[in-house]
Amino acid sequence: MTTGVHDHGEGPQQPEDKLLAEALGRINRGGKFASRFLKNDIVEFDRELPLGFDPALERAGTALAELAGGANPELVEAGTDRVTLRVLTGGGYLNMNPVVVTVDATRSGERTTTLHVRAIAKEGLVKQRAGQKAAERIAALLNGASPSP
Numbered sequence: 001m002t003t004g005v006h007d008h009g010e011g012p013q014q015p016e017d018k019l020l021a022e023a024l025g026r027i028n029r030g031g032k033f034a035s036r037f038l039k040n041d042i043v044e045f046d047r048e049l050p051l052g053f054d055p056a057l058e059r060a061g062t063a064l065a066e067l068a069g070g071a072n073p074e075l076v077e078a079g080t081d082r083v084t085l086r087v088l089t090g091g092g093y094l095n096m097n098p099v100v101v102t103v104d105a106t107r108s109g110e111r112t113t114t115l116h117v118r119a120i121a122k123e124g125l126v127k128q129r130a131g132q133k134a135a136e137r138i139a140a141l142l143n144g145a146s147p148s149p
Contacts (some may be wrong), residue, residue: 004054016100016120019088023098024122041131047115047142048108056113057083059102063141067101067134081107091130097121099134115142 017035025032032092049056064087073085082102091099103115117138121130 004057016102019100020120020122021097023088027056027096027098040120041123041127041129043135044116044118044120044134045135047117047139049113049115049142050111051113052103052111053081053107053113056115057085057105059142060105060115062087063138064101064103066141067138073103077104078100078105083119084120089134091121092135093126097128097130099130101134103138116118117142 021032021035024035046137064085068087068089071087073087076086077084086102089099091097099119099121102118106114108114117134119131
């Protein structure tokens with residue numbers, strides 16, 4: 001990881017926070033409410049792939065699908081030179097902690113594409129670093145390696 005950001009939950013509520021709150025609410029009735037008081041574990045990094053835009057986008061989509069157990073990534077934004085994909089996956093102990101992983105693919109040149117990866121999870125009293133671990137897994141997948149569980 002080139003950059004790690006650990007946010008403490010201040011500031012306006014992001015769409016990721018809403019996704020995580022809904023997912024926590026599906027796990028535990030009080031999870032949606034409690035999520036407002038949990039800190040965020042956010043990790044972001046940039047990766048430049050020596051691939052054209054379409055092959056890089058395909059690699060990112062495949063990596064996200066593998067990370068999410070085969071679920072297709074959600075298309076968040078699409079343009080000719082920039083596409084944003086997102087998945088909701090599990091992390092932490094028994095993969096019970098929801099993690100939102102977003103990849104922004106931007107055309108850098110004819111044969112280069114920059115990927116900005118952001119992984120975010122909620123942290124309770126027990127620090128699971130689910131966001132960090134998801135970011136490490138997606139980085140391994142983008143590099144073509146098998147992720148560690």
